[in-house]
Every structure is written in C-alpha cells, then in structure tokens.
Amino acid sequence: MLFDTHVHLNAEQYNDDLEEVIERAQNEGVSHMVVVGFDRPTIEKAMELAETYEFIYACVGWHPVDAIDMTDEDLLWIEELAAHPKVVALGEMGLDYHWDKSPKEIQKEVFRRQIRLAKKVQLPIVIHNREATADIVEILKEEGAEEVGGIMHCFSGSPDTAKECVKMNFYISLGGPVTFKNAKKPKEVAAEVPLDKLLIETDCPYLAPHPYRGKRNEPSYVKLVAEQIAEIKGLTYEEVAEATTRNAKNLFAIN
Ligand SMILES: [Zn+2]
Numbered sequence: 001m002l003f004d005t006h007v008h009l010n011a012e013q014y015n016d017d018l019e020e021v022i023e024r025a026q027n028e029g030v031s032h033m034v035v036v037g038f039d040r041p042t043i044e045k046a047m048e049l050a051e052t053y054e055f056i057y058a059c060v061g062w063h064p065v066d067a068i069d070m071t072d073e074d075l076l077w078i079e080e081l082a083a084h085p086k087v088v089a090l091g092e093m094g095l096d097y098h099w100d101k102s103p104k105e106i107q108k109e110v111f112r113r114q115i116r117l118a119k120k121v122q123l124p125i126v127i128h129n130r131e132a133t134a135d136i137v138e139i140l141k142e143e144g145a146e147e148v149g150g151i152m153h154c155f156s157g158s159p160d161t162a163k164e165c166v167k168m169n170f171y172i173s174l175g176g177p178v179t180f181k182n183a184k185k186p187k188e189v190a191a192e193v194p195l196d197k198l199l200i201e202t203d204c205p206y207l208a209p210h211p212y213r214g215k216r217n218e219p220s221y222v223k224l225v226a227e228q229i230a231e232i233k234g235l236t237y238e239e240v241a242e243a244t245t246r247n248a249k250n251l252f253a254i255n
Contacts, residue, residue: 091126
C-alpha cells in the first residue's frame with residue numbers, strides 16, 4: 001500500500017495514456033492518490049478524476065504563480081468544492097519567488113485568503129514553496145495555520161526548517177529529489193524527520209526519481225521514493241509504505 005499525496009494526473013502529459021498510467025500505479029501497490037488542481041482547468045479535471053476513481057482524491061486551490069489571476073468568484077468556487085466528499089485538502093497554495101508573473105504582495109494576499117478559507121472549511125492545506133521559505137513560515141504562523149495543518153509539498157529545505165514546520169502541525173512530503181545522488185538536503189531531511197511526520201509523493205509529471213530523472217514522472221514511481229527513505233532510515237520498505245500511508249490517511253481523514 002502506497003499513498004502518493006501529490007499527483008497532477010490532470011496534466012496534458014497524460015492525455016494519451018492516462019488509463020495505463022493509473023493501471024501501472026495500481027500494479028506497483030499505489031492504493032491512494034491525491035490529484036492537485038491549482039487553476040480553473042486543472043481543478044475541473046481533478047474533480048472529474050476524483051469522481052471517476054474510488055482511490056483518487058482531490059486537492060483544490062490557487063497556485064502562487066497565477067495568484068494575480070484569482071478572482072473572488074474563484075475563491076467562492078473553491079469554497080463550494082471544499083464540501084465535496086472527495087476533496088480532502090486545499091492547495092496547492094503558497095509563495096513562488098522564482099517566477100515574477102504575480103507580484104509578491106499579491107501572492108501573499110492570495111495565500112492568506114486561502115489559509116483563512118481552509119480554517120473556515122476545516123481542511124488541511126498543501127504548501128508550494130519556491131525560494132520563499134522565510135515568508136511562508138511567517139505567514140503560516142501569523143494566520144494560525146497550525147489549526148488545520150497540512151503538507152509541505154516536495155520539501156526542499158533544511159532539516160531545521162522541516163522541524164519548525166512539524167511543530168506547526170505540518171507533515172513533510174518527499175518526492176523524486178530524495179533519490180537524486182547529489183540531493184544532500186532531502187536525504188538529511190529523510191534521516192532527521194520522524195517517520196510519523198513523513199509523506200511520499202511524485203508531483204508527477206514533474207521531478208521523476210532516479211533512474212527516470214528528466215523523464216515524465218508517474219505515480220508508480222512513488223515506490224522508488226519509499227525505497228530510498230527506507231534505505232536512509234535503515235527500515236524496511238514495508239515499514240515506510242505502511243507508515244506514510246497511515247500518516248496520509250490521518251491527515252486527509254480517509255478510512
Ligand atoms: Zn504540484
């Protein structure tokens with residue numbers, strides 16, 4: 001049993017072979033996955049997948065890169081979707097200082113509004129962070145995000161930052177980069193964060209693990225992430241698979 005907590009099967013990269021990709025995931029033991037939508041088209045597709053497949057859940061929110069495009073109607077729509085039984089979290093939301101399509105101040109405001117919505121609807125949040133760690137931690141603290149908790153998605157920070165996030169009721173999710181030979185920080189985080197605070201993900205179609213690095217990623221590869229964490233922690237693959245699945249089910253309130 002593997003729980004891939006962050007997939008974009010709603011991406012056009014799967015237009016031709018989505019069924020086969022899902023079948024391969026099931027054959028590799030992926031029992032649950034969360035499809036993340038972050039704008040109008042990707043949220044619609046995420047909902048469609050969650051309604052079609054019993055083992056697929058949805059996470060809906062507004063991406064920081066596109067923060068400038070989010071309208072009041074969009075946020076109301078997300079609030080309506082939050083009541084859907086297959087919507088298990090809000091996001092991905094956060095800050096992305098790598099791209100400058102949306103000014104920082106707008107990104108921060110859209111992030112704060114989504115945290116407040118999550119507290120209103122009582123759903124955990126999925127955080128996207130690119131080159132913005134200090135501001136993200138500050139906003140999570142100021143907005144009292146601890147109340148709902150959530151996931152630091154594809155975490156790439158230091159073990160110290162990871163521990164600070166764990167204290168704020170967040171899980172640390174590791175993806176393909178933990179398998180990269182030169183990825184020092186994700187390996188340190190895997191070693192230092194307790195297993196009961198770790199999740200696994202692919203973030204597919206991006207960030208494929210070794211030996212598929214650079215290719216299209218898919219949920220069946222999440223097994224490689226679990227195997228890498230097991231190796232780093234000196235545990236069995238089964239122990240990591242079981243614990244990360246249990247953690248994800250607890251967070252998303254899935255039986
Ligand atoms: Zn993502």
